[in-house]
Amino acid sequence: MSQHNIQVTVNGRLHTATVEGRLTLSDFLRVEAGYTGVHIGCEHGVCGACTVIVDGQAVRSCLMLAVQADGSSITTVEGLTAPDGTLHPVQQALRDEHALQCGFCTPGVVMTLAALTSGASKPAARTLLDALSGHVCRCTGYQGIRRAAIKLAGEPGAKK
Amino acid sequence: MSAPQAGTPSYIGRRMPRAEDTRLLTGRGVFVDDIALPGMLHVAFARSPIARGRIRSIDTSAARELPGVHAVLTARDLARFNIDLISFFLVSPSIRIPPLAEDRVLYVGDPVAMIIAQDRYLAEDAAGLVTVDYEEEDPVVTIADARRGSLVHAGSESNVAAASGAEEPDEDLEALLTSAPCLVRHTIRHQRIAQSPMETRGVVVAAHGESELTVYISCQSPQMAARYLSMAFGIPQTGIRVISKDVGGSFGLKVQPWREEIAVVAAGRLLARPLKWIEDRHENLSASNLAREQEIALRIAFDEAGSILGSHVDYDLNNGAYPHGPDSNLAAMMFFWAAHRMPAFGFRARGWYTNTPGLGAYRGPWAIESLARETALDIAARRLGIDPIELRRRNLITKADQPLTTPLGIRLEDITPAECLDLLLQKVDVPAFRAEQAAARAEGRYLGLGITTYIEPTAGSAGISVLSTDVAQLRIEPTGKVSAVLSTHSQGHGTQTTMAQVIAERLGVAFEDVTVYEDDSSRGGFGAGASGSRQAVAGGGASIKAADLLVDKVRRIAAHLLGADPAHVRIQSGRIHVDGAGEKTCSLRELAEIAYGEPERLPAGMEAGLEAQYRYRPPPVTFTSAAHACIVEVDPDTGFVKIRRWVCSEDCGVMINPAVVEGQIAGGVAQAIGTVLLEEAGFDARGNPIAVTYKDYLLPAISDVPDFEYVHASTPSQAEGGFRGVGEGGCIIGPPTLVNAIADALSPFGELAPLELPLTPARILEVIEKRPLSGASPASSPQAGQPSPPSVPHSPPPPVEKPTGTRPTIDGLWKMVLATPMGLQQFTARLAANADLLTGTLQSEMGSQDFTGTIEGNALRWDLKVSKPMPLTLKYDVRIEGDRLTGKVKMGLFGTAKLTGERVPE
Incomplete structure (x- = not known):
């Protein structure tokens, strides 16, 4: 499997990782970056549970590869709440x-x-x-x- | 002493925001896939690509050699655990259910091997490298196949998994039906439904030595899962810690750990490594237990005035290969006409084994009774020329008719479907709608109105041992805060909120000061969690009773400390007050600190601490009633159905949280919309699933579901707190309401008969254009060009046992266990032989009963009349071998159950 170095900003923090070309963005966010609020419901882009914001756009992270997110800025549901806990x-x-x-x-x-x-x-x-x-x-x-x-x-x- | 604490804000009945929501909205919920343990490996299954065949050989070498793969296991590797799966009711079925396929595969998706690897991607790679050599056989896919086809389970007598009702027609009933002034026949073919929780099944297991396990699992009850695993693996339940914090829906699918979860737990014990398996959506739609595929033929006889004279139901249910429990849907028959005046009713119901995924539970498993009855009543109304609302009024049991016991033995004391209908009609102006409908038709637009009623048994506890009790353990901690450990469990039900509302109100403390824990089996005691719309009634009742015990103790301590009469002590917003003595007060925290830390200050002889436990047994059954109305417009050019209005008038007793109640109703009705218009988990003629993604299995979207309106009747039940269950109702009454609205819209064109679900635009256009457009669905009708009927012959019936020549010793005391579908029943019988005459006395919980019977060699036969749960003659047919006895008991409408027994030494 091909390995790729990526840099992704998730919820304001820079993550660098070496990932397989086939790793989905949803698995990267959950398993590598630890944002388990990204939920995987169907893995084929219908249910929408895995939606995150990539460079301002709502994206189904199960249909995007982690390598495609290289250089981008991502917000997951964990990143919406204010530091004092105030809800978005x-x-x-x-x-x-x-x-x-x-x-x-x-x-x-x-x-x-x-x-x-x-x-x-x-x-x-x-x-x-x-x-x-x-x-x-x-x-x-x-x-x-x-x-x-x-x-x-x-x-x-x-x-x- | 048990009255709610006066002066404290009332929480019961309030739309409290849910305690669960903050963590779920911020991504901090804990679902099973969020668990990661050090050294954890990942599981994928290699599954059968054929619906039926013999496994000649399995080659796992290529899979094993893949770097990152730790193990590849087959049934042989798990054989040491000797696991045979049992039903939800903890009864062994007559067929063997192994976690992994042994020598045969019985459906597409049957798990054959499990791969354990470094990560999920590698495990799935390796699953593709497992090579299995199959000797393929023609599968039994449909109910029709099951009737004529070869045996799904070798060694069984037939493909009938379960049967109830009368095998032979009742001549009197037949005469009544055929001679009636109006006989309405109605046939429904109901598609298979995938429960489709948004979170699939999943499990993480960590074995600690031989007798301890920690299991994270997506389930309906950590307690039930622990009990089930304890029985499967022979480990004490206390050694099994099941944790299930957040569950992404279940709807019946996760009611018990099943083959894959059990296989993962077994493998975790075998390899002594933490393992994780998360089902993917393809597996979920193709290989997990599905629900509902059934056919029903209903006859109803009416007099000229529309009064029902009698009815008969012929019913068949596809059980698949490995059902959660062999099922002929007896509940559907029991409640079919329970809310109606029904002079004569008969039925024949059968469940069939097929080479498809097993039957699982789905929200309101007996819902076919409402669908068939309510759609047939509308057909009858059109035939008789009577308004459908009037037809219902003429036959429904009203409050004034009660109490009464139905012919099938169901006690009704407070059902209110007729009253719910009255309330509904205050919201829905039927004459105005009929005028609008007529005007629209003149313009070529087709509007329809469907109105239905039903009753639903909730929190049923009688005769079902696993559902009979629930426990609440309450503690006022030394801080004055309250923690509650309950045997309830939420998969979206919001029981951490609703139970806290009940407890806070009852104790007289702030809602925010009560925290409910229900996620960890090691914290509390057994209870079945979510199942059968039971948690408000069973969990709420237990919470009230436990809270009352605590209130009583607080009052006695406060009276002692403050020098007051316990009857004058009140707890209000977490403070103790004494009526008429304003200076006598203390905080609950001060009192709690004394109760735990200074027991010498307590009344003499009182146990220290502020803890209480109550195990509550709800009434045998608590009925919820409802009437719904739906208005649709059907586009005659496209066959598309637009739902314009939906009104729910329901009586679920005292509401703990109306927002939660309405959420349950709305969710159920949305699922009903999916059932009627969209969803179908079909199979082709070779048993291949044809809807394995959400692009093929269509779920209702926000654009398919209208705004719902509600009317609440709130007649208190006889359960503690007056609650009634509400979890399943929308999914039961929803389908006929929508079908009736569509049928009403289409009535200028003809009947929707036979009713075949889902009502796709093509099927609706068939009615409008009077020509076949959709083709018969592959799973429900024979098709030209199909393979010839399966060629494997029936296995020969088991040889009839001849009475042995020497008579064994019969006289003495025998301990017997009857495996009824609802659970095991234990009793003893004292038997005595006198020539060919048998006499005996049976002793059970219900009391003692004498009987006489016959003896032929080692064969004993006797009949026993029982009055509970309904008048019934039980026919015992028993063989004695030495000190053991085996046999069958025919239980009338309830089918046949296996009897085993052994002699009690005296």
Whole structure:
């Protein structure tokens, strides 16, 4: 197997590693870097649980190789919370709206919403809900996730 | 003394934010794959690519030689453990269930070898290098195959895994049905469902010497897993520490450790290295136990006014090769008409072995009763020209009819489906909808309304030993903080929140000061965790009773220390107060420090400390009722279904946390939407799974699930606290509600008959365009060009045992064990022979009962009438060999159970 040296910034810390070409970014983040909040649900890009933010974009880390992330800056769900423990607005909205049950899909949902709401202007509810259609939650029936997304959107009340 | 503490904020009934959520939202949950131990190796399985065949040879040499591979194990290597898997009810099935395939493979994905390697990537590489030489045979895939095909398990009498009901038609019932003014027939073919928790199965094991294990496992109950592993490996349960902090959903799949998990634990003991196995999604969808594949033919007879006269059900359930427990779904039959006035009911139900993955549990395993009944009632309503709501009202049992005992022996005291329906109709304006529907039809748009009712047995404890009790251990620590060790377990249920609400309210302390622990089997005592919508009732009841014991002790100590009457002592927000004596007060912490550290200050003779334990037995069964309504629009051009509205009117008793209750209902209904419209774990004619990724096995997305509306009736139950279970209901009542709405929309075109799930756009267009578009599904209908029926012949029936010439000694006391599907029942019988006449007395928990029977050589036969759980005649057929006895007991509708026994020396 080919070995590659990579440098990746994860949650503000620089990680250097030698990785096999076939190592997925999700396995790198979990096993090598220790960010177990990255959850692996399907390993084929459908469920969205492994979503992280790579250079500002929400990315399925199971569909990306670690070598492809060389030189990039990555945020996982562990990197969103303030040092004093204050939840990110996305995390707070999901908590307030009872948007999780088992919590396995949750980090991916958090990261997609965090990526889309990070800019100066908030996206429309429709945009957030469309993006969330790429996340599978088997527990909640999406009720709280939808309420949280509408809360986080730029045009509150606009839905469907 | 047991009343909630006056003056303390009430937590029961409040939408408290969940205690679990902060760690789960910040990536600090601990799931099994988050565990890493020093020296840990990784497991992958080499699995059968064929559905059925004999293993001629296994060549593991290439796999072993791959650098990084530590071991490749097959069934032979695990033979020293002599593991034979048992059912959820801890009963041995009549077939052998080995962790790894022995000489035969019985389904695609059957684990044949396990590879243990440095990392997961290498283990999977090596799995691809295991070469197995198979002698392939034609598989038995469908229920139809199982009926006519060769035996899935050599040596069994037939492919029938389990049977209940009457084999022969009841002539009176048949006459009633055929002569009735209106006879409605309804057939459903239900697809196979993958439970699909977002976290797959997984296990990490560390063996410590011969008699201790630490096992991290994704499960529904650490206690149950420890008990199961203890039985599988013959290690005391105290030596097995099962840890399961966070679990990413289960829905029945993880109800017991199964073949792969057991194989990993065995290998961990064998190699004395920590091992990890995390199932991947391909394995999860193709080779883990799946659920629901079943066929049902229902007949209901009505009089002209729509009153039900009688009904019959013919039912078949695909059990796969290795079911979690052989199953004919007796529960579905028991509860089929439990909430209706039903003068005459008969059924025949059978479970079938096939060469497919085994049957597992899935949320509301008996849900077919609601699907079949409610969809058939709507067909009947259309046929009779009676409004479907009115038809239900004419047949439902109401509050005024209760208490009563149904013909199948179910005691009803407080079911409320009719009352839930009334509440539902306050939210749903049916006449307005009918007007809108008519106007839409005039425009070529097709709207439909489905309305259903049901009752659900929750927290059933009667006759099921593993589900009969739960334990709460409460401690007010010397700091005044409260810790609770419970036998509940959350896979998303939020029991760390809801149980803390119950305990905080009951004790009179702040919610934040109560921490619930349920993740470590070594902390507490046995209880079955999540199963059968039981945790609010069983865990909540145990929590209340344990809290009340503590309150009592606190009051007695406080009264002694403060010089007051215990009846006047109150705990409020963590402080002790004495009514009418404001100066007499202390903090719970001060009292606790004395209770632990200065026992001489306690009342004379009182045990030190502030700890209490209560093992609670809930009522035999606690019913939850509901009525749902769904409005859809079906696009006649595309066959696409849009759900426009869904209203849930349910009665789950006293709600601990309405947000958690609604979350359970919503999750269940979303899964119902998947069942009706999207999901199908199908197999081709050779038994190959055809939906092994989430690109093929379609789960509901946020765009498929509407906003749900709720109405809560909240009739307190007779369980402690008044709670009722709510975990499974949405998944039970959801499917018929949606099907009925679609059928109502399509009624101008014709009936959805037979009902075949999922209702894909192609199937819906078949009704609209009246021509076949979807083709029959491969798993449920014979197809042209299929291989000829399997050629392996039935094994000959076992020879009929002739009575031996010499009669063994019969007289004496015998200890017997009856292996019923719900668990083992033990009793003793004193037998006495008098020529060919047998007399005896049977002694069990239920009391003592005399019987007479016959003797023929060493064969003894007798009948016993029992009244619990329902009036039933048990037919014993027993052979005595020396001091041992074996035989069968026919238990009427409940099928047949194995009996073993031995003489008690006197």
